[in-house]
Amino acid sequence: MPKSKKKRPAGGVKSWQARLTMDADQITAAFLSSLDVDSSLWQYDIAGSLAHARMLKEVGLLTAGEFRKINKGLMSIARDMDAGTLAMPIELEDIHMVIEKTLIDRTGQAGMKLHTGRSRNDQAATDLRLWARHSIHVLSQAVRDLQRALVDVARHQGRLVMPAYTHMQRAQPILAGHALLAYVEMLDRDHCRLAGTLKRLNVCPLGSGAVAGTSLPLDRRMTAQLLGFDGITRNSIDATSDRDFLADLCYCCAMIAVHLSRWAEDWIIQSSNEFGFVELSDAYCTSSSMMPQKKNADTLELIRAKGAGAIGSLAGLLALLKGLPLAYNRDMQDDKRFVMPAVAAVHQALVVARGIVATAKFNRQRIESDINAGFLDATSMAEYLVGKGVPFRKAHQIVGRLVSAAQANGKHLAELPLPALKAACEKFESDVRRYLGAANVVRRYRPEGSAGLAQLNKQLAYWKKELE
Amino acid sequence: MPKSKKKRPAGGVKSWQARLTMDADQITAAFLSSLDVDSSLWQYDIAGSLAHARMLKEVGLLTAGEFRKINKGLMSIARDMDAGTLAMPIELEDIHMVIEKTLIDRTGQAGMKLHTGRSRNDQAATDLRLWARHSIHVLSQAVRDLQRALVDVARHQGRLVMPAYTHMQRAQPILAGHALLAYVEMLDRDHCRLAGTLKRLNVCPLGSGAVAGTSLPLDRRMTAQLLGFDGITRNSIDATSDRDFLADLCYCCAMIAVHLSRWAEDWIIQSSNEFGFVELSDAYCTSSSMMPQKKNADTLELIRAKGAGAIGSLAGLLALLKGLPLAYNRDMQDDKRFVMPAVAAVHQALVVARGIVATAKFNRQRIESDINAGFLDATSMAEYLVGKGVPFRKAHQIVGRLVSAAQANGKHLAELPLPALKAACEKFESDVRRYLGAANVVRRYRPEGSAGLAQLNKQLAYWKKELE
C-alpha cells in the first residue's frame, strides 16, 4: 500500500489554479493523461499482469524463463510504486502503459511479450473490476461498523423516551433507540446493494482483447481463477465496453450518502441550541474564526454534503455512458473521475460517522423536561376511543377539538378534567389517563416494528445476531 | 384497468400553459394536490384497504357487517374508477383521501372505521410498494421480450461478418450476432437489477402508522400475506420514510435507458447513408415536413432521449431525499413525479425497441462489399507473428508499418506480396494468408466470449435456454 510521504497536499503543486496557466502542449498532454486518477490502480494492474503472464506460460505463449523475468520485473515495479519512486511521465497517459513500459525497460524481450493476447481495453476493465471489488469490501465493512456503533448506542442510551417527528413537527413518543435503528435499517439495504453489485461484477473480462477476442489460445478460466473471479464474461464486446459495475457502485455510494445525509440533518438540528437533544464530542466540532462562542457540528455538515457529491458523480457517470456507441470509447477513461472520489468520500463519511455516533450523548434531562410538549399522546387518546367503539375518523375529530382546547388553556391532554373529556365524548372514562403522557403511550405500542420497548428489545436482539 | 376514453390528450385541458394562468388559490390547491400522478395508485390503494379491513375484522376492530359494507363500498369505488366516473376534487389532495372520503359517503360509520390503526404514511408507502412491484414485473417482462427479439435476429441474421468498432473506428471483424448479444448481456444485468430491487422492496410497511406504530392490536403479518409480501418491515420510522425502493427502481430504469441509448446510437449511425448497415422498418421511421426524401430513424432517437429523462429523474429523486430529516416529510409526495414517468418511458422504449429489432434487416451486400476496409485483420497478422515467436510489442510495430505501407498504396494487407512482408519481418511465410481477410480472422477466434462462430453458437444456446 502506498503511504503518504509528504505534508503538502497535492493541490499546492498541481492545483486547479495551476492548470489554467499551462501552455497548449502541456494542456493537451495533461488532458489525455489519466495518471492523476488511475495510478490508484497499480496494484490491480500488476496482479492482473501476473495472472495473465502465468496463464501465457501455461498455454505455451511464454517460456518459463520469460515468465520468471516478467514476474520479477513486475515485483520490482510494485516495490517502487509502494515506495513512491517510480517515474510516471505524463506522456505515457495511464498506469497500464507506465507499468508495461517500465517492465520492457527492465526485462527487454520478455516484457514485450506480456501484452500477448491482451488489449488495454480488457486489461483496464479487469483492473477496474478488481478495484471495485476491493472498494466494495472496504465500504461494506465500514457500513457494518457504523451499524454496530448505532446498535451500541441504541442498547446503552436507547430506552430514553423522546419525540418522533414528521414534517419536523412533534408526532408521537418513541424510544430513542428506535430512531437509531431506523438508520441501521437504511444501512442494511446499502449493505445488501453492495453485495448485489459485487455478485454481478465478479466475472473476469481478461481475454476479451480490444473488442472481439483473439486468435491466440488463451485460457480465460485460468486467469479468472487466479484473480479470484467467480467466472468469465460471456461476450467480448460487452466485456470491454461495460461499466455497469461502476455505475452500480456509484449508485450504492449515492444511496449510502443520502442515508448519511438524513442522519446528519437530524443530528445537526437536534444538536442546535433550540433542540439540545444530542451532544457531540468536541472532536467532531469546530469553532468559528470570528465568533468565540461557537461550537459547530461541522463534521455532520460535511457528511451531509457528501450526498451532493455522490449524486453529481452518479448523474455524471450516467451522462457519460448515455449514447456511447459500442464498443470501448475514450470517454470511458473519465469513469474513474466519477466513481473514485465518490467511493473515497463515502468511505470517509462512514468512518467519521461511526466516530461521531460512538461518542455522542443524548441529553436525557433536556429531552425529558419537554417530553409532553406537542401533544404526542393525541393519537393514543384517539385509539383509546377506538377501543371503546368510536369510529377512528370520529375519534380523530374529537381529540382534535380537545387538543385545541388544551392548547388554548396551556394544558396537556392529561391535565384536562374528565368532565371536559366526557363533554367531548361520553365514552371517556378515568382509565384514559393510562393512555396519556409519553411514557404511557410508548408502553402501549403493540404491533411488530412499533416504537416501544418490547419491539426495541426484539430488534436489538436481531441486530446483535446479524452484525456479529 | 382504466381505458383512455377520449381523443384529446390531457395537455389540451390542463396544459403547462394553463398552469401559468390560474389564480393564487387555484394554484395553491393545485400545488398541494398530487392527484395528477397518484390517481394511478387507485388499484393498489383499494387492494391495501381491502387487506387492512379484513385484518381489522379478524382482530376484532371491525364487525363482520362493517367489513361487508367496506368491502362492498371499495368494490363500487373500483368500478367507478375503472369507468373513469369517480369525482376527484382537487381539494382532497390525493387518491387515498378521495377513496376514503367516497367510502365514508357511501358507507357512513363503517367507512369511518377503515383508517383505524393506519396513517396516510404507512398507507402510501404500501401502495407505492405494490405499484413498484407491479412495475418491476412489467419491466422485467419487457426486458426479456427485447432480449428474445435480439437473440432471434442474432440467430437468423447473425452469421454475417461485419466490422466491430472502437472509438468509432474499424477495429476487428466480428459476427453480427456477437454485437447483438452484447446488448442481450446488458439487458440481462438490468433484469438481475430489477430482481434485486424486487427482493428488497417486497416487505409490507402497513401497521407502522404515522411514524411510531400504534397501540391497537394489528396483525401485520396477516395484511402482508394478503397483499403478497414476503414479510414485514422491521422499524416503523424507517418504514414510513423509506423511499429506497423508488430510487432503486429509478436507477434500474436509468440503466436500462442508458443501455437502450447505446444500442439506439449504434443503429442510428449504422442506418445512415454513409454506413448503410441496418435497414429499419418504415413503421419506425418518419419523414420530414420540408424535405421530401427523408426517412429518419426518429424512434431510435426518442429511445436515445429516454436515457436523459431517466438520468434526470434519478438525480432529482436523490436530491429530493438528500438531507430530509426523519421521518415522513411532504417533500416525498413528489417521489412519484420522478419515478412514474421514468417507468412509463422506459417501458415504452423497451416495447418499441423490440418492434424495431424484430423488423430490422442487416444489409448483407453493403456490409460485405466493404468488409476489408480499415485493416480489420491487422491484429490477426500480429498474432500470426506471435505464433512464430515474435514478441507481441514487436509484432505490433511491424504490422503497424505494414499497414502504413499498404494504406499508402491503396492495398489490403492480404494484397501485400510476401517479399514485402519478409522485408518487414523474416518470420512471415505464405501461410499468413490464412490469417488475413475478415472471414479468416473470424474463423480463428479462440477463447470463450470471442466474436467467432463457435462462440456465437455457444452463446445462442445459452440464451435459448435462459430465455425460454
Added chain:
Amino acid sequence: MPKSKKKRPAGGVKSWQARLTMDADQITAAFLSSLDVDSSLWQYDIAGSLAHARMLKEVGLLTAGEFRKINKGLMSIARDMDAGTLAMPIELEDIHMVIEKTLIDRTGQAGMKLHTGRSRNDQAATDLRLWARHSIHVLSQAVRDLQRALVDVARHQGRLVMPAYTHMQRAQPILAGHALLAYVEMLDRDHCRLAGTLKRLNVCPLGSGAVAGTSLPLDRRMTAQLLGFDGITRNSIDATSDRDFLADLCYCCAMIAVHLSRWAEDWIIQSSNEFGFVELSDAYCTSSSMMPQKKNADTLELIRAKGAGAIGSLAGLLALLKGLPLAYNRDMQDDKRFVMPAVAAVHQALVVARGIVATAKFNRQRIESDINAGFLDATSMAEYLVGKGVPFRKAHQIVGRLVSAAQANGKHLAELPLPALKAACEKFESDVRRYLGAANVVRRYRPEGSAGLAQLNKQLAYWKKELE
C-alpha cells in the same frame, strides 16, 4: 387561454398505470407523440403561422385571398383550442401537425401553402422561443411579487431582534428584516438571470427551414418583427438545433427553486415546536390523517421539494443535449418534458411562497424570551477589546474562555462581574456592558450591509424604489 373544464385530473384517464397496459402499436404511437406536452404551444404555433402567412403574402408567395383563408382558418382553430373542442389524434404526433392538418381540412389549397419555406424544425424552434419568452415574463413577475411580499414583512415586522445562525448554531443577533432581505437578494439575482436569458433568446429562427434555409425569398426580418423578436438568428443550422434558451430557462428555474428551498428549510425549522419563531397561516398547513394534534408546514415542504425537480430537469435536459450531432434530432422533442414541468412548478412555488410570506407572523414574545441564549454577543465583546487595542486573535481567545466560564455557571456574558472580566483581560471596563446583550449588539453594527437598523432602513429604501 384554455380553461380547465373538468373536475377529474388527467391522471385518472391516461394514468401512468394505464400506460403500462397498452398494446405495442398504441405504445409506439404514444411514444412518438408529444401532444401531451406540446399542445401547450398552440397559441404560439398559431401566432407564428399568422406571421409567417402574412410575410408570405407580402413577398408574393400567397395571394391576398389565400392569406385571408389561412387567417380565418387559424382563428377558427384558435377558438376551438380555447374551447377545448379540437380533435387531436395522437397519430398526428404534435401540435404543429394537428394545426396544419386541421387548417388544410378547413381551407384546402390555401392551407397547403402555409408550410411554404418552413420546416417543422424552424417552426418548433420559434414556438418554443415564444413560449419561453412568455414564461420568463410570468416568472419574473412572480419573483417580483414575492420580493415585494418579503420587503413588506421586513418593513412591518422586521425590527425584531432575533438570532442569526451559521451551522444551525446561534451566531450573532440580527434584525429579522435583515434575514428576510437576504432572500430578496437571492431573488434579485434570479430576476437578473431571467432578464439575461430573455435577451439572449429573443431572436427569431423562422426562415431557417429544416437546417439550411430555403431558396424561397422569405423576409425573415418581417416575421421577426411581427412576433416581437429583437432580431433574427444568424445561422440556420444553429437556429434549428439550438436549445440553449431552454437550458437557460431550466437553470433559472433551478436557481429560483434552490433559493426557495433554502427559505423553506429555514421556516420549516423555525416553525417547529422547539424554535417557534414563525407562525404560518392555517391556509398553508395541513393536519395528519392519524395524529389529531398535527399542524404541518406541508406547503413549505413541497416548495423545498421543487428544488429537486428543477435539478432533475436541468441535469436531464443537459444530458439530452450532450453529444447530439448537428442539426435537429428527434431527441429534442423531449426538451419540453424537462422545461415545462420545471417552469410550472417553480411558478406555482413562487405564487404559493408569496401567500405564505404575506400571512406569516413572527412570534416576538418567543423570540425575545430566549434572545440572550447562545452568547450572541461574544463577537461584540471581542470587538470591544479590539477597540482597546487587543489584537483580534487574542481577544477571540479571551472571550472564548469567558464564554466557557459563563456557560459553566449558567450565566450570560453580561452577567459576569467586572472583576472576572478584568481577570481575563485588564482592558475590560464597565463600558463593556454597552456592547453586551443582543439589543446592544444590533445597535452597534457599523459597515454597510450589516444587520443593524440603519442598514435595514437603507436596504428597505433601496428595495422600495427598485420594486416599485
Added chain:
Amino acid sequence: MPKSKKKRPAGGVKSWQARLTMDADQITAAFLSSLDVDSSLWQYDIAGSLAHARMLKEVGLLTAGEFRKINKGLMSIARDMDAGTLAMPIELEDIHMVIEKTLIDRTGQAGMKLHTGRSRNDQAATDLRLWARHSIHVLSQAVRDLQRALVDVARHQGRLVMPAYTHMQRAQPILAGHALLAYVEMLDRDHCRLAGTLKRLNVCPLGSGAVAGTSLPLDRRMTAQLLGFDGITRNSIDATSDRDFLADLCYCCAMIAVHLSRWAEDWIIQSSNEFGFVELSDAYCTSSSMMPQKKNADTLELIRAKGAGAIGSLAGLLALLKGLPLAYNRDMQDDKRFVMPAVAAVHQALVVARGIVATAKFNRQRIESDINAGFLDATSMAEYLVGKGVPFRKAHQIVGRLVSAAQANGKHLAELPLPALKAACEKFESDVRRYLGAANVVRRYRPEGSAGLAQLNKQLAYWKKELE
C-alpha cells in the same frame, strides 16, 4: 504562479486507493480538510488580506508599522507558496488558516490583528469571487480563441459543398463553413453567459463578517475598490451564504462542454472510415495497444466526455445548496470540489479543441465524390414547384414520389428525364435542372442565415469584426 516541479502525478502519493487505508483519526482530519482543493486560492487569499490590511490601516485599526509587517509577511508567504515550499499541515484545514497561522508565526502581534472585523465566511466568499472572476477571464479568452480558429477554417476551407444532416440522415447541401459557424454561434452564447456571470458576481462581500457584519468601522468600499470589484454586496447574511456565482460558473462550463460535445460527436462520426469527411492531425489521435492499424480520435472523445463531468458537477453543486438553511454551513466547503474540476476540464477542452480545429483538414475529394447521394436537392425541387404555383404540401408529395422512383432506379433527381417529371407534375420544365445538384442548390439559398455563399461571406465578415 505555481509551477509543477515533479514528474509523478499527485495520484501516486495520495491516491484514491490510499484514502481507503488510513486510520480513523487520519480519515477525520482528511475529511475536515479542504486544502487539497482550496490551496488553489492562495493568491486570492493573500490579495484579499492585503486589501483588508490596508483598509484596516486607513480606518485606524492597524498602525502603519503593523501594516508594514503584515504586508511583508504576506509577500514572503506568497513567495513560499509560489516556490511550493510552504508547509500546509492538514490540521489547519484550509488555506485561509494556513496563511493566517504562518503570518502570525512570522509577524507575531501584527499578524494577530489581520483578522480584525473579518470572518472566515466573508474571507472565503471574497477569495472565491476573485478566483471565479479570474476563471471567467481565462475561459472567455479560450472561447474566443476557439471561435477564431473555427472562423479561420471556415474562411479557408469553408466554401466546400457538403451535406447537412438532420437525424443523422442527409438533409440539404450546405457550405462547410456554415456548419463551422454554427459552433461559433454556440460559443458566442457561452461568451455572453460568462459575461453575465461576471457582472453579477463582481461585488465584494468583505466586511460582512460571519453573518451579521461587525461593530468595527470598516470601509467596505475601499477594500472593494482595491480588489477591483464594481461594488459591495448589500446584505451580510446573503453575502456569506451565497454561492450563486459558483453555480452560474458551473452552468457556463456545462453549456460550453455540451456545445463542445456536439462538435466532438460530429467530428468523431465524420472522421470515421465510413464518412471520411474530416482528417485530424496525428497529434490529436492515438493508436491501440493491440490493433496496429488504429488511429483513434481519442482527444475528441475525451472532449465529449467533459460534458458529462460538467453536468455532474452542476447537478451536484445544486444538490449541495438545495435546502441549506441560512447562513453559512460547512457543506459549502465542498463547493470547490464541483466547480474547480469543471472549470479546469472545460478550459483544457477549449484549448485542445482549438488545436484540433486549427490542424484539421476537410477531405474535399471524398466529400465531393458522394455529394449527390441522399437526394439533397429534393427540397429545392419542391421549392421549384412552389415557384410555379404548386402548393408546398402538394409539391412535397410529388417530389416524394419522384425520389422513390429515382431511388428504385438508382438515379439522382437530376437524372430523371423531363417526361418522367412532367408525368408527376406538369409544371416541370427543363429549367428545373438549375435547381438540382448540390452545387446549384447551395447557390440558390436566399434568406439571411441560409447555408449559401452570400450568407457565409456576410457571417464571416460579422465574425471578423466581432472577434478582432
